[in-house]
Amino acid sequence: MARYNECRVRDGRDGVLGAAEEQSRKRRKIRRKVRETDSLPAAPSVLMELDQMLESSHPRIATIAAIVAKDASIAARILNVVNASEYFDGHEETWDIRQAVAMLGVEEVRRLVSALSVVSAFPTTLDHVDYRDFWRHSIGVAGAARLLAVYSYSGLAVDPEEAYTAGLMHDVGWLLLECCLPDIADGIMRMSLGESMPRLKAERALMGTDHGDIGGMLLERWHQRPEIVEGVAWHHDPGSAEKHGRGLAAIVHLGDRICIAGRVGDSGEGISGGPSASEMEAVGIPVSKCSRMMENVLEAARKMSEIIVHAG
Ligand SMILES: [Fe+2]
Ligand SMILES: [Fe+2]
Structure with missing residues (x-):
């Protein structure tokens, strides 16, 4: 997939080993570990x-x-x-x-x-997770993604309720790593802090993939629809999603970016910046309506997340 088509690296055995192959090997390894984990959240x-x-x-x-x-x-x-x-x-x-x-x-x-x-x-206390901030962010993205699906052009065919579910669960892959594979989560955090890089980048460097992919595995286990699995798995790289989940991945990606820029909670990924006008236009939201719509989305996201986090 496009995520892995980057520069090449060397190994000591036969000269050059493709970076894509190396990333793919790491990804297979972490996916095997997740599959073999018998304590995945029910x-x-x-x-x-x-x-x-x-x-x-x-x-x-x-x-x-x-x-x-x-x-x-x-x-x-x-x-x-x-x-x-x-x-x-x-x-x-x-x-x-x-x-x-x-x-x-x-x-x-x-x-x-x-x-x-x-x-x-998921547990309320995990080493590298601020529980309230994490869920504020996730519930905020759920509300934002649902509204974006309502506002987006009909050709995208994203069901607003599926957008809500995918938004809610988009970052659970990180919680899975924290609960079930804490050594890997620790390694990622060490690399992120030690090399001053966003956690998302450290995830890809160490696992050959990111928490989206890991979350998608959990949602498959939870018998969620393929569109939702795909939308979550590729929320940081929607262009690489399979066709059936690409629209949903794009919507979740935008909802995520809007909540990150608007500081609705924080899932700790270390990334910043809102969506670009071209990303908004790609789902049928004209630039002229972007800022007004983002205000509405943010307001709904904040309200929803506060109500549910407090109810919890
Ligand atoms: Fe994420
Ligand atoms: Fe997120």
Whole structure:
């Protein structure tokens, strides 16, 4: 893939070994390690059950409420969110999950369940992760990606709810490394700090790939749709994604850049700068509308991330 078509390196055996081959070897090695890890974070069961139900039948409030109620902690936090004044101003408090589901509507419940359950799938304390900043960023990107999918031109055919899911999970690959392969995460951080390079660059130097690719592996294991797996795997290099996930990868990439530039949380990648006008135009958002739209996206991203991080 394009990411690996760079300069060449030497090895001691036969003279020249392609840098692309070397990167590819490192990537195969880390992917094998991830596959062989038997302690990968488990898929959030309420979310999986909810998605299965939504795919197979016409959604009914009572059935959705029953699924959500299976996880008392998620149900309680959804009630907290519903009762937060920022969310639904001026209504009576409710402590009935069925009523809360009816008030929120199916899509909003699904968004909340996915955010709350994905956050809970990972430990709150990890060596090189600021938990709140990380999830502020991820939930912010989810909200931003969803709005971008709504605003982008129809030919891109990115489903806003898939954009939300991919945005939410786009950086989980780094959490996986921190929880399951801490020696590798340590090595990357040492290189990043020691050589003053962005963590993303150190990841590619040491693993031949980045946290997007690792996150894609986890999402495959979690039976997420191929478009979402691809969109997450290539969110730092959308042009290299397979066709079926390229639009989603481009949207997540933009949402990521907008949240990085607007300082909505921080996932610790050490990169900076917002999206370019040409990147925005590529998904059908004209330059004249960029700044206004970015303000809207940022406002939605901030609101969503604050509500959910506080509910957690
Ligand atoms: Fe990332
Ligand atoms: Fe990110």
